[in-house]
Amino acid sequence: MKQALTLTVNGDDREIFVEPTRTLLEVLRYDLHLTGAKGSCEIGACGSCTVMIDGKAAKSCLVLAGQAQDAQIVTIEGLAKHGTLHPLQQSFLDNFAVSCGYCTPGMIMAAKALLDENPDPSETEVREALVGNLCRCTGYVTIVDAVLAASKAMQDSEGELAR
Amino acid sequence: MSSIQYLRPANVADACELLATHGSESQVIAGGVALIPALKLGKNRASCLIDISKALGPGSITREQDYVRVGASATLRAIGQSPVIQALFPIITDMERALYDVQTRNRGTIGGNLCYAGRSGEVAPVLAVLGAQLEIASSRGVRIIHVADFFVSHRVSALAPDELLVAIRLPYPSPGTSGAYCKEARRADHSPIANVAVLIDYGAETVSIERAVLVVGGIEDVPTRAKEAEALLAGRAIDAALVERASAMVARQFCAAPGRGVPPAFIRKALSLLSGKAISLAIDRCRAKTKDPS
Numbered sequence: 001m002k003q004a005l006t007l008t009v010n011g012d013d014r015e016i017f018v019e020p021t022r023t024l025l026e027v028l029r030y031d032l033h034l035t036g037a038k039g040s041c042e043i044g045a046c047g048s049c050t051v052m053i054d055g056k057a058a059k060s061c062l063v064l065a066g067q068a069q070d071a072q073i074v075t076i077e078g079l080a081k082h083g084t085l086h087p088l089q090q091s092f093l094d095n096f097a098v099s100c101g102y103c104t105p106g107m108i109m110a111a112k113a114l115l116d117e118n119p120d121p122s123e124t125e126v127r128e129a130l131v132g133n134l135c136r137c138t139g140y141v142t143i144v145d146a147v148l149a150a151s152k153a154m155q156d157s158e159g160e161l162a163r
Numbered sequence: 164m165s166s167i168q169y170l171r172p173a174n175v176a177d178a179c180e181l182l183a184t185h186g187s188e189s190q191v192i193a194g195g196v197a198l199i200p201a202l203k204l205g206k207n208r209a210s211c212l213i214d215i216s217k218a219l220g221p222g223s224i225t226r227e228q229d230y231v232r233v234g235a236s237a238t239l240r241a242i243g244q245s246p247v248i249q250a251l252f253p254i255i256t257d258m259e260r261a262l263y264d265v266q267t268r269n270r271g272t273i274g275g276n277l278c279y280a281g282r283s284g285e286v287a288p289v290l291a292v293l294g295a296q297l298e299i300a301s302s303r304g305v306r307i308i309h310v311a312d313f314f315v316s317h318r319v320s321a322l323a324p325d326e327l328l329v330a331i332r333l334p335y336p337s338p339g340t341s342g343a344y345c346k347e348a349r350r351a352d353h354s355p356i357a358n359v360a361v362l363i364d365y366g367a368e369t370v371s372i373e374r375a376v377l378v379v380g381g382i383e384d385v386p387t388r389a390k391e392a393e394a395l396l397a398g399r400a401i402d403a404a405l406v407e408r409a410s411a412m413v414a415r416q417f418c419a420a421p422g423r424g425v426p427p428a429f430i431r432k433a434l435s436l437l438s439g440k441a442i443s444l445a446i447d448r449c450r451a452k453t454k455d456p457s
Contacts, residue, residue: 020169043200056269062199066169132264
């Protein structure tokens, strides 16, 4: 049965009238028209639907809309500010970490959750944070490079701001 | 999944009342990381989901007088990152790090993993060696059971349809005790083909092992103790040959179990290696705790 739910997505409260057993991924894509998170395996194996829920990376195909109430949800659409890409997005472009692009939003959201918790991760920590995200194009090397480069860029710019 | 009713009780009493009313056609949903794929694939046909996230809250980890109390809804990641758990139960952090991927650990709960009661459960063997007690609520009251009595068979637990697991009690380890957990899976983020949890108790001295508890998961329908190996280790001074003999004993005890597509020789080899690794790691941790120079 449909219910009125309020989801907080990218800082905005969004009222929707949906079946609470639909997945967060479906609601984001089809009701809120935020198509950045991608559907693929639908059983939590590929990570292309990764978003952040209360600051933690989560696979939105494994979360029900009902479960997402009262939570802060951030999708890839919430990263760029005033037309400027987030350093992770810019770094994925600069390091050729995007091939077909299907896994990219999920990769970036998983990486964002990592850098929020651990701004200076080792290569191993980056790889561990991305275990749940599959890419069938790049072979992961450029993706790991992009996350490490973004981490450095973000720390450098913080250093400059502090000066 | 659109025809499934979704209920989100505000507290444990309401959750228990709903469970009593809806009984076996309902299904408790915690993190949902195992249940949602099962619903999508038609493997679970529940007509009503009872979301207990609000009723149980985020699942806090608290030090009580005789035990550490972990709320059943604590996520696996929160448990792995908890300073209390890290300090007292390195075996639990082993288990958490070996579990699937970050996203799954961020949503999956300790109670959910336990109540799923699959033979490849990761939490079960670890809680079994730790001698955990489970707090189970229903509209009839709260009962406490030992984790060893919780598993009935593959996917069947001792929970009645109207009962809800609310917390796990982990007894404080004695000073000379530590544990370790190892698993073997097809891929790092898959369920284990086999897993081994070990607890070693050196007692007051570090010369010989006073007590060992070794539980194997993934092979039998429920987590099973390797009692022969436990008996071999108890009372003996540790050396490499003893660890090897105990590991071989574990492999012998479980080699006859049905392999479910995995060759018996592989299971034997895996169990021997996992046991050796887990026993050695647990011993190292005991020695580090008691500052034994050997």
